[in-house]
Amino acid sequence: MQKTSRPEKHIYTVFEITQAIKGLLEDKIGEVWLEGEISNFKAATSGHFYFSLKDQSALIWAAMFAYANKNLKFKLEDGLKVICFGKIDVYGPSGQYKIIVERIEPKGIGGQQLAFEQLKKKLGQEGLFNPDHKKPLPLMAFSVGIVTSSKGAAVRDILQILKKGAPCVDIVVRSVRVQGEHASGEIAAAIEELNSFGKSDLIIVSRGGGSSEDLWSFNEEIVARAIYNSRLPVISAVGHQINITLSDLAADIFVETPSSAAKIIVDRKNALISELAGLRHKLDFSINDALGNLKNRLIALTHMLKSPADRLLEKQQLLDELSSGLNYNMRHFLELAKERSGSLIQRLGALSPLSILSRGYSLSMLVPQGVILKDVSQIKKGDQLKTVLHKGAFTSLVQEVFTDERKTDV
Amino acid sequence: MKEKLMFEEDLKKLQKIVEDLSGGKLTLGESLKKYEEGVKLAQSCSLTLADAERKVELLMKKEGKFSLEKFDDTDVAEEK
Structure with a gap:
């Protein structure tokens, strides 16, 4: 209170x-x-x-x-x-x-760094860096579009490496500012323009090294989106360090330097040259293999196929074999025949009527027919007969014929 | 350039031919025909890669129209 x-x-x-x-x-x-x-x-x-x-x-x-x-x-x-x-x-x-x-x-961290992280997160969630969206590079890029400053070091590096390593590659440069306020808009527009111009097989988006502020345009959303939306495959080659920009993340392939981007194309070309040499070698090998196989088959078939001369020789040989066999057989046969005829002659000797005559028998025949008489029915009275004895012969006349031999009394 | 446009297709054809040939299921006539075709394709593909006549151009856009200008690359050092 x-x-x-x-x-x-x-x-x-x-x-x-x-x-x-x-x-x-x-x-x-x-x-x-x-x-x-x-x-x-x-x-x-x-x-x-x-x-x-x-x-x-x-x-x-x-x-x-x-x-x-x-x-x-x-x-x-x-x-x-x-x-x-x-x-x-x-x-x-x-x-x-x-x-x-x-x-x-x-x-x-710095505000710029945070901005980068935030945008990276946002675009990442949207799928701009999605591996599924990455386009394969063409087998060989014969025409390359480059988005960079025509006055910068990057374009010189790329041109030089391609000239030396892959002079078959045509180049279209779309010159843009690569730093400053307007750079990102120009880079994004150039990517779209090269797509609609349509004469390139791929696009290299590039600038040489610099501070992270210098490279900042390549971290802008508009650039990342243009790269993502490009129909043509995009190689991002920004800076000379390991600073990864959003362009890098959105690109189909990213490399650290402009030179590396050109080297990808040179390497591809060299790999193709090797592949072609290999294919060429395989072609030769296959055809030689096919011809070799055919040759072997042909040789095998030739062996199976007898020439007429071969067949003649074969027949001659057979003939020789047969004829030598024939000679042998003939000789054998002749010897056999000789042996047989010898014994026959012996037997014949034993059976000879002449040897019977020596034992006192005689042989009578009708003259002049010369038919040897075995039966009295062959003769009649008055026929002339010739009788052969063991030694000598004589003729006689038939006086009488007796049909019954048993009644004959001599 | 026509060869360049055909390159990828030609290379695929060549790969197919090599595959067919090495399969060894073709007649001699077919094999020789494929071989000849393959050699031609391999040569044409190699020539395309060996081509050294490159063009370097600058893409310009004026009033919505594209045009190509020669890009001066003479100061690009040529190593010999």
């Missing part, structure tokens, strides 16, 4: 106190650097951003108006840790204090 009260008891209006607070906060604190984590992020249709910044134990509301956020490269989102610069502001109508953010940077 107060015994004495102030002589002047001032009663503030809400407006007054708010003005007092506003004065205190805005004058005493004013512009500050503030670190915190974004939450409750909302982008209003007006283009203004509203969010809160918090740490483990406190929260402050924040606004970033369209004029301040329009050049922001990365996206603000909940959970992002940031460092921002701004001014504390008290907004009377809602009784709120907040920080009006003028500049904001992600904590830890």
Whole structure:
């Protein structure tokens, strides 16, 4: 309980106190650097951003108006840790204090890097880097479109390597700016133009080395989309380092340097030359093999096929064999015959009528017929007979014929 | 260039011929015909790759129309 009260008891209006607070906060604190984590992020249709910044134990509301956020490269989102610069502001109508953010940077990495990561994530989710979408390079690119600066080192490198290693390749250069504000639009347009011009087998999108800021155009969404949408296969060859750009990720193939892009084509050409030599060799081998097989078959068949001369010889041989056999058989036969005839002669000797005659028998025959008489019926009285004895012969006349021999009494 | 347009097709034909020939199921007449065809294709493909008459051009676009201009590549060092 107060015994004495102030002589002047001032009663503030809400407006007054708010003005007092506003004065205190805005004058005493004013512009500050503030670190915190974004939450409750909302982008209003007006283009203004509203969010809160918090740490483990406190929260402050924040606004970033369209004029301040329009050049922001990365996206603000909940959970992002940031460092921002701004001014504390008290907004009377809602009784709120907040920080009006003028500049904001992600904590830890640069804003550009964050923008890259965010865009990479977004395009990745959309499928722009999908391996399934990658187009195969043509078997041999006889016409190559190059999107780069006609004055840069990249085009010189590519032209030189192709001239030396694959002079069969025609080249169409679509010259673009490769850095600066307009570069990404020109690169994207050039990719589309080479597609609609239609005389190239593939496109090389390239620029020589530089800082990551120099290469930034190749990280723009418009370029990544143009590469993704290209009907012609795209080789991305940006920079001289291992910095992977979004162009690289969207391309069908990416290499580190312009020279490497040209070397892909040279290597392809050399591989084809080897393949052709191999095919040529196989052709020769196959036909020689086929001819060799036929030759062997022919030899085998020739062996099977007898020539007339061979057959004659064969017959002669057979004839020789047969005739020598015949000679032998003949001799054998003759010997046999001789033997047989010898014994026959002996037997014949034994059977000879002459030898019978020597034993006292005689042989009579009718003269002049010379028929040997065996039966008296052959003769009649008065016939002349010739009788042969063992030694000598005589003729006689038949005086009488006796038909019954037994009645004969001599 | 016609040979360049035909290159891929010709190479495929050649690969098929080599496959057919090595299969060994063709008559001698067919084999010889394929062989002859294959040799021609191999020669034509090799010649196409050996071609050294390259064109280097600059694609220009004026009022929506494309045109080609000669691109000066004479300062591209030629190694001998």
